[in-house]
Amino acid sequence: MVTNAHTRIKYQIKPFTLLYTHTSPDPIPDFLSSHAASIRAVVSVGRLPITAEFISNLPSLEIVVCASVGVDHVDFDECRRRGVVVTNAGDAYGEDVADLAVVLLISVLRRISALDRYIRSGQWTRLWDYPFGFKLNKKKVGIVELGSIGSLVAKRLDPFGCIISYDSRSPKPDVPYFYHPDILSLAADNDVLILSCSLTDETHNIVNREVMETLGKNGVIINIGRGELIDEKEMVNCLVEGVIWGVGLDVFDNEPEVPEELFGLENVVLSPHSAGMTAESLNNVTEVTLSNLKAFFLDQPLIFPIELD
Amino acid sequence: MVTNAHTRIKYQIKPFTLLYTHTSPDPIPDFLSSHAASIRAVVSVGRLPITAEFISNLPSLEIVVCASVGVDHVDFDECRRRGVVVTNAGDAYGEDVADLAVVLLISVLRRISALDRYIRSGQWTRLWDYPFGFKLNKKKVGIVELGSIGSLVAKRLDPFGCIISYDSRSPKPDVPYFYHPDILSLAADNDVLILSCSLTDETHNIVNREVMETLGKNGVIINIGRGELIDEKEMVNCLVEGVIWGVGLDVFDNEPEVPEELFGLENVVLSPHSAGMTAESLNNVTEVTLSNLKAFFLDQPLIFPIELD
Known part of the structure; x- marks a missing residue:
């Protein structure tokens, strides 16, 4: 062995x-x-x-x-x-991965890591003198693959008042969430996409520019699956151009390499493939x-x- | 007016x-x-x-x-x-404050802000070459004042598999969480303390060195109430000495001043009184x-x- x-x-x-x-x-x-x-x-x-x-x-x-x-x-x-x-x-690792999805989502919406950096750099000199974040309550969250981890994410987001939906080839029986037949339909109807699917030929770059444009300028993407689920280069472009609002990423195309353009962006939270760690x-x-x-x-x-x- | x-x-x-x-x-x-x-x-x-x-x-x-x-x-x-x-x-602000308590807790346990800084500084050059965080599941969480916000926090932490308790003068009817008669008993039996109480003469510096020593070296404190609930100087000492493990703070004694000793600590997440923002x-x-x-x-x-x- x-x-x-x-x-x-x-x-x-x-x-x-x-x-x-x-x-x-x-x-x-x-x-x-x-x-x-x-x-x-x-x-x-x-x-x-x-x-x-x-x-x-x-x-x-x-x-x-x-x-x-x-x-x-x-x-x-x-x-x-x-x-x-x-x-x-x-x-x-299921619970830890689901926990990470939730903390990345709230960190992006509420700018947790950005505000922590802001205080540590000594910039906090006046009360409420920083950009406000966004509320999680009533956000529409689409889960890409409601498998074991996606289901744990949904269960956790439920008491935060999120409105949850998922995509798959056909509706899953006994699932209380809204159903969409594909990722474009899911992106069109949600504020947030959480990628918890496995990487296959079918899911490679499943989040492309069209999906991000459909998600829209207030959209947030959380990736706890694999870097290759997203067209990483287009994602960087979309963030810089304001096509989407923010991302929380635990995974990248070519780990441990991370596109340096992300380092300067405030609406981005980066995690070093630590979902189960x-x-x-x-x-x-x-x-x-x-x-x-x-x-x-x-x-x-x-x-x-x-x-x- | x-x-x-x-x-x-x-x-x-x-x-x-x-x-x-x-x-x-x-x-x-x-x-x-x-x-x-x-x-x-x-x-x-x-x-x-x-x-x-x-x-x-x-x-x-x-x-x-x-x-x-x-x-x-x-x-x-x-x-x-x-x-x-x-x-x-x-x-x-109730839901936002409760959301912040949860995100601060997971951020401290899983080192979310520290890992984000780590990647942005270009230090991530080898997979899994960073200190691991801790799991939220099965952590024992004590809520100091199970009022409206404390209850929202408890409701959110439930599906993460946390074991929740609270302190008050007498047990609350119809509350499914464990009861403790005072904060010392709560600290002795929990991994985490979440301060969601209002500031009164009775709660001023309710978290003193004795409480932190009782919580112990793996202990985490989250403060979304008021800075004066904690003896801030002793808290800094306890963090530096390893009496407790970490803190997530949205509030401070003398805002916007934050003790500079905290800026260099990795097990600390700082938020600029943004709970409801x-x-x-x-x-x-x-x-x-x-x-x-x-x-x-x-x-x-x-x-x-x-x-x-």
């Missing part, structure tokens, strides 16, 4: 032996090839792409255990072809990851297997 | 004539004395103290209309003695203020009269 950087799995568990890429002086490809025959499992922490080439270099590989919810960095076609199974962290959730994820590994090596049912079809 | 700076009341309403202190070249005392005989109402916007001396200089004064929720800047004894009535903005609520407050004024001059029931006893 092999694991890359930042894992918290610091101890050896009986049913398997751990090999660490990040404590080896060798580059990852050399390290992998020197252990290739013995590696049956890979623990993927972070977003190092688990490509077809990576997988083909490990002839004994049977499982990729992801310590993440998103698994778009794993080549599913190759896993399917080779019969490699993939697991993820299930709902380990709380001390408590990382402990939780460590447990889930270890449990998936143990289950695999002990031939027991996996906890969060991914459907590759 | 006289009104001080920043009011949005820019037009004249039939039943009264408006006099503006902030457009007059005269200092406020001179301005008031030159119109003293005719002034029957004062609109108080901001926190200019409406002292006994201020009131005694206006022999015809019958009402002080406050465009704020807090009215601790008005000398109630003198109003009572003179038979001057006082009104406030009722619940005009949204464009939407200010419009709402303007309406409430005008309605109270009109009601007074038309001899109709006031909308939000304050009990002075």
Whole structure:
């Protein structure tokens, strides 16, 4: 079994032996090839792409255990072809990600980070001498993909008095929110879009200039999914031109690179892909990851297997 | 009728004539004395103290209309003695203040403003290379005064999975939260204290060093009430010494002065008394203020009269 950087799995568990890429002086490809025959499992922490080439270099590989919810960095076609199974962290981060969506939204509307910078820079010298923010109550919030995380976001926004809607191919039964058949219709009818969908060919750049123009000049976008859900270059243009009002971003196209044009904008709140990064959730994820590994090596049912079809 | 700076009341309403202190070249005392005989109402916007001396200089004064929720800047004894009535903005800001309490809490726990500064300063060069925050879910939150705003805060925090309690002299009927008889007991049993009480002789410096030591080194305090609820000097000491973990502050002892020691602390989020300051609520407050004024001059029931006893 092999694991890359930042894992918290610091101890050896009986049913398997751990090999660490990040404590080896060798580059990852050399390290992998020197252990290739013995590696049956890979623990993927972070977003190092688990490509077809990576997988083909490990002839004994049977499982990729992801310590993440998103698994778009794993080549599913190759896993399917080779019969490699993939697991993820299930709902380990769900609450934290939903919390982040809410705090980014209120921070953008109420200018929380901007006002904090304003005070720290010594500019607060007169009461109420700063631009006012906007009220959350009665804002119309459209959730792009009302999956497990989107639903947690909706549940949290409900008592703030937000009016919530979502888009999907067909209305979901038993969901009390307004339905829209597509993102353009959702953008046309809402003040805020929250992106909580996974990244697929269909959702790549799902927020393009047309969607932002439709959302309009008071519109706010919160992205807690993946950077590639938004056409990042057009988003920067739209912010600078006032096509939309503000954004709260936890994810970016090419992390950790962030478009520098955003650094000077006040209606923007930036977070370094920290949606699930709380001390408590990382402990939780460590447990889930270890449990998936143990289950695999002990031939027991996996906890969060991914459907590759 | 006289009104001080920043009011949005820019037009004249039939039943009264408006006099503006902030457009007059005269200092406020001179301005008031030159119109003293005719002034029957004062609109108080901001926190200019409406002292006994201020009131005694206006022999015809019958009402002080406050465009704020807090009215601790008005000398109630003198109003009572003179038979001057006082009104406030009722619940005009309630939702915004509650929203701010929640966003300050999550911002402190999840380091939102600190991470935003971190990215803007160009320090984000490696994924997950920053201190992690803490999870809101299952945090024990003690609300100091479960009044109208405290209740709105509790309602909002409920779906985040917080465990909520409050202190008061006796348990409130029909309240589903845990009860504590005093703030020390509340601090001992909680991770977070949210101060949403009004400032009185009893609540002045209600959060002293003993309370902070009792709350403990992982403790977070959110103050959306008045600066004087906390012993500010001891709070700074406690933050620097690690007696408590973090604070989110919308109010300060001597606004707009903020203790400079706070500017360098990462577990602190600062807001410039902006709890109710949204464009939407200010419009709402303007309406409430005008309605109270009109009601007074038309001899109709006031909308939000304050009990002075």
